[in-house]
Amino acid sequence: QVTLRESGPALVKPTQTLTLTCTFSGFSLSTSGMCVSWIRQPPGKALEWLARIDWDDDKYYSTSLKTRLTISKDTSKNQVVLTMTNMDPVDTATYYCARINAYFNWFDPWGQGTLVTVSS
Amino acid sequence: EIVMTQSPATLSVSPGERATLSCRASQSVSSNLAWYQQKPGQAPRLLIYGASTRATGIPARFSGSGSGTEFTLTISSLQSEDFAVYYCQQYNNWPPLFGPGTKVDIK
Numbered sequence: 264q265v266t267l268r269e270s271g272p273a274l275v276k277p278t279q280t281l282t283l284t285c286t287f288s289g290f291s292l293s294t295s296g297m298c299v300s301w302i303r304q305p306p307g308k309a310l311e312w313l314a315r316i317d318w319d320d321d322k323y324y325s326t327s328l329k330t331r332l333t334i335s336k337d338t339s340k341n342q343v344v345l346t347m348t349n350m351d352p353v354d355t356a357t358y359y360c361a362r363i364n365a366y367f368n369w370f371d372p373w374g375q376g377t378l379v380t381v382s383s
Numbered sequence: 384e385i386v387m388t389q390s391p392a393t394l395s396v397s398p399g400e401r402a403t404l405s406c407r408a409s410q411s412v413s414s415n416l417a418w419y420q421q422k423p424g425q426a427p428r429l430l431i432y433g434a435s436t437r438a439t440g441i442p443a444r445f446s447g448s449g450s451g452t453e454f455t456l457t458i459s460s461l462q463s464e465d466f467a468v469y470y471c472q473q474y475n476n477w478p479p480l481f482g483p484g485t486k487v488d489i490k
Contacts, residue, residue: 309481
């Protein structure tokens with residue numbers, strides 16, 4: 264069974280850096296084709312794809328957020344980390360991680376999500 | 384960049400009735416389209432991929448159709464657990480992009 268779980272701070276201040284961790288089980292990020300993506304959802308709004316990291320350490324970022332995002336992985340710990348710099352109240356959202364196969368680019372399954380509020 | 388639209392924004396349906404949701408892409412995405420269901424307070428769940436293939440464990444009352452720019456998700460007979468928001472997502476072009484969603488609520 265594949266599961267993913269997000270963790271990180273529930274509250275960050277404007278201008279701070281957010282660090283989120285996705286801990287997963289049931290698959291390995293050293294397996295060819297395996298990838299993990301981050302997606303966010305502001306309250307009451309739609310889903311926005313943020314970043315992806317592949318089994319071979321290729322990394323992809325949202326064009327609009329590219330300068331603020333960094334994605335990395337620790338294969339031995341089954342973890343993927345996303346950092347977002349210079350947080351702003353508009354970044355308040357639920358942040359999800361999800362598994363994706365590089366050859367079939369749909370997201371399945373998703374973690375439960377973690378709500379991050381940006382406020383002073 | 385591709386623009387994804389969904390209609391209607393809200394669909395009010397009685398239990399047992401049929402629901403038809405639409406998703407449109409501003410340019411062809413072939414059959415590279417997925418549908419997700421999201422219930423309040425929950426993560427999205429994959430329903431359909433490849434425009435028409437049900438994901439594992441998804442009931443047969445959910446069906447997807449279409450290709451190119453026009454897609455449809457049909458729920459043949461709405462059950463109480465189907466009232467949710469539904470999102471389409473294209474994965475033909477980079478980056479992956481979600482539609483704005485259709486909320487299916489109880490009439």
